[in-house]
Amino acid sequence: MNAVARLSNVSRIYPPRAGHAAVHALGPLSFELKAGEFFGVVGPSGCGKSTLLDVLAGLAAPSEGTVEFEGKPVAGTVPDGVGVVFQEDASFPWLTVEDNVAFGLRRLGTDPAEIRRRVDFAVGFMGLNDFRRAYPSQLSGGMRQRVCIARTLVLQPRLILLDEPFGALDQQTRLLMGDELLRLWRETSATVMLITHALDEANLLSDRIGVMSARPGRFIDVVETGWPRDRDSRLAERPDFGAVTSRLWSLLRTESMLALGQGAQAAE
Amino acid sequence: MSKAGWIRLVVLAAFFGAVEAMCRTGVISPKLVIAPTAMVEAMVKLLGSGELNPDIRQTLSSVGIAMGLSVTGGFALGCVLYWLPPLRRTVDPFLAAYYSLPHFAFYPLLIVIFGLGALPLIVLATLFAMVAMIMATLSGLDRIPRVLIKTARMQRLSLPAEIWHIRLPAAAPHLFSGLKLAVTYSFIGVIAGEFILSTSGLGHQIAYAYDNFDNRTMYGLILLVLCIATAFNLLVFAYERRLARQRGQ
Numbered sequence: 001m002n003a004v005a006r007l008s009n010v011s012r013i014y015p016p017r018a019g020h021a022a023v024h025a026l027g028p029l030s031f032e033l034k035a036g037e038f039f040g041v042v043g044p045s046g047c048g049k050s051t052l053l054d055v056l057a058g059l060a061a062p063s064e065g066t067v068e069f070e071g072k073p074v075a076g077t078v079p080d081g082v083g084v085v086f087q088e089d090a091s092f093p094w095l096t097v098e099d100n101v102a103f104g105l106r107r108l109g110t111d112p113a114e115i116r117r118r119v120d121f122a123v124g125f126m127g128l129n130d131f132r133r134a135y136p137s138q139l140s141g142g143m144r145q146r147v148c149i150a151r152t153l154v155l156q157p158r159l160i161l162l163d164e165p166f167g168a169l170d171q172q173t174r175l176l177m178g179d180e181l182l183r184l185w186r187e188t189s190a191t192v193m194l195i196t197h198a199l200d201e202a203n204l205l206s207d208r209i210g211v212m213s214a215r216p217g218r219f220i221d222v223v224e225t226g227w228p229r230d231r232d233s234r235l236a237e238r239p240d241f242g243a244v245t246s247r248l249w250s251l252l253r254t255e256s257m258l259a260l261g262q263g264a265q266a267a268e
Numbered sequence: 269m270s271k272a273g274w275i276r277l278v279v280l281a282a283f284f285g286a287v288e289a290m291c292r293t294g295v296i297s298p299k300l301v302i303a304p305t306a307m308v309e310a311m312v313k314l315l316g317s318g319e320l321n322p323d324i325r326q327t328l329s330s331v332g333i334a335m336g337l338s339v340t341g342g343f344a345l346g347c348v349l350y351w352l353p354p355l356r357r358t359v360d361p362f363l364a365a366y367y368s369l370p371h372f373a374f375y376p377l378l379i380v381i382f383g384l385g386a387l388p389l390i391v392l393a394t395l396f397a398m399v400a401m402i403m404a405t406l407s408g409l410d411r412i413p414r415v416l417i418k419t420a421r422m423q424r425l426s427l428p429a430e431i432w433h434i435r436l437p438a439a440a441p442h443l444f445s446g447l448k449l450a451v452t453y454s455f456i457g458v459i460a461g462e463f464i465l466s467t468s469g470l471g472h473q474i475a476y477a478y479d480n481f482d483n484r485t486m487y488g489l490i491l492l493v494l495c496i497a498t499a500f501n502l503l504v505f506a507y508e509r510r511l512a513r514q515r516g517q
């Protein structure tokens with residue numbers, strides 16, 4: 001399979017600021033996202049997962065190394081065809097659900113009939129039909145995150161990057177949102193990279209899981225799950241499911257302890 | 269109406285009823301305060317006679333100009349300071365200390381510079397109101413969630429589109445509190461200035477009536493000014509409520 005995105009020897013170092021030494025947040029790190037795969041990223045807290053996403057999305061420039069999307073270098077701007085869903089609520093509180101979802105297409109000057117068609121699809125797909133005219137403040141956290149996913153979905157991205165999008169949701173909602181994400185991935189045939197701190201979530205959703213080290217983040221291993229493409233949260237009932245989660249944890253345990261130590265140092 | 273609303277209404281009615289009764293029975297001397305109903309009567313008569321129309325027009329136009337200048341100017345200066353952090357760090361202490369200055373002490377100076385008329389009043393009111401708008405603009409721009417800026421970049425918006433479609437609406441609630449303050453301060457600036465030294469305007473007419481022991485006219489005018497300011501504030505308040513309801517607050 002050919003690569004959608006490629007990172008070569010990428011590292012990111014935050015320059016020193018008043019009272020703070022320079023922080024080596026990420027890398028050097030190289031990896032490829034294969035077309036159409038679901039790639040999960042797990043790692044201890046503060047290991048540079050979000051930095052990795054920012055660099056890959058073009059939201060932050062790498063200090064060293066190169067980033068490519070569909071064979072073209074990514075330099076300081078988000079390339080066309082890349083959609084990002086963030087951990088924080090990024091819905092626009094001043095727009096209705098419908099207008100939130102249509103936002104990007106309106107800015108592009110897309111034909112109104114086409115906007116309606118795509119918004120109808122995305123709103124329906126994310127189960128927001130009954131809330132089209134509601135404002136985000138009238139919705140739960142999970143619903144608002146759906147609005148953000150739908151807003152990204154209408155732009156028909158070929159690469160979807162998700163930064164712990166379900167981090168603030170309860171376990172049941174997370175499982176259901178995970179199922180929806182899998183459905184979205186199957187039906188759009190987009191490539192997905194999901195950052196998460198939940199090992200079973202990464203296991204359930206991903207074809208491959210990149211396991212990151214403590215800061216500066218690098219991949220210490222990439223675990224292939226081998227799950228069927230047509231899967232959902234019932235996968236967790238399989239006897240071999242637990243083995244993959246255990247594998248992830250055995251890889252991560254030392255790194256997480258290291259990260260805890262780093263946190264304690266930083267707090268001093 | 270809510271329970272609190274009814275209680276408020278009853279308390280207000282009781283207060284004015286008591287003042288009315290005390291004025292009518294002579295407990296309160298009419299040299300001090302005239303009965304509330306007499307104030308209303310005086311205001312209606314003043315408005316009906318039309319003799320105050322030029323003063324009303326002048327005061328309202330001065331307030332309007334000061335409002336427009338302080339809101340647009342304050343917003344523009346706020347944006348400039350936001351985008352030029354070194355400049356902002358330089359002027360920050362001045363902004364913070366600004367409202368501890370007795371602005372009206374500078375009014376005589378403004379008269380010397382601009383002459384006696386509407387101009388020094390507009391300048392005074394604008395100076396008084398603009399800084400509130402500058403500070404509201406800054407805090408509004410400061411508090412835009414970072415994730416919305418990232419979203420703008422993800423949506424590949426140009427800088428003008430990002431400002432118009434993301435930054436401004438995100439900062440709107442703060443801009444609105446600045447607008448409310450600027451409206452109030454413009455009123456205070458113009459009317460207080462007229463009160464101190466002016467040859468026309470509502471503030472001047474109140475001062476004139478006061479100097480001539482014309483309690484009837486004075487209280488009628490005070491009531492009129494109150495009504496105008498309240499009407500203005502209600503208008504702004506209603507619009508703000510509409511915006512807030514939209515955002516489900």
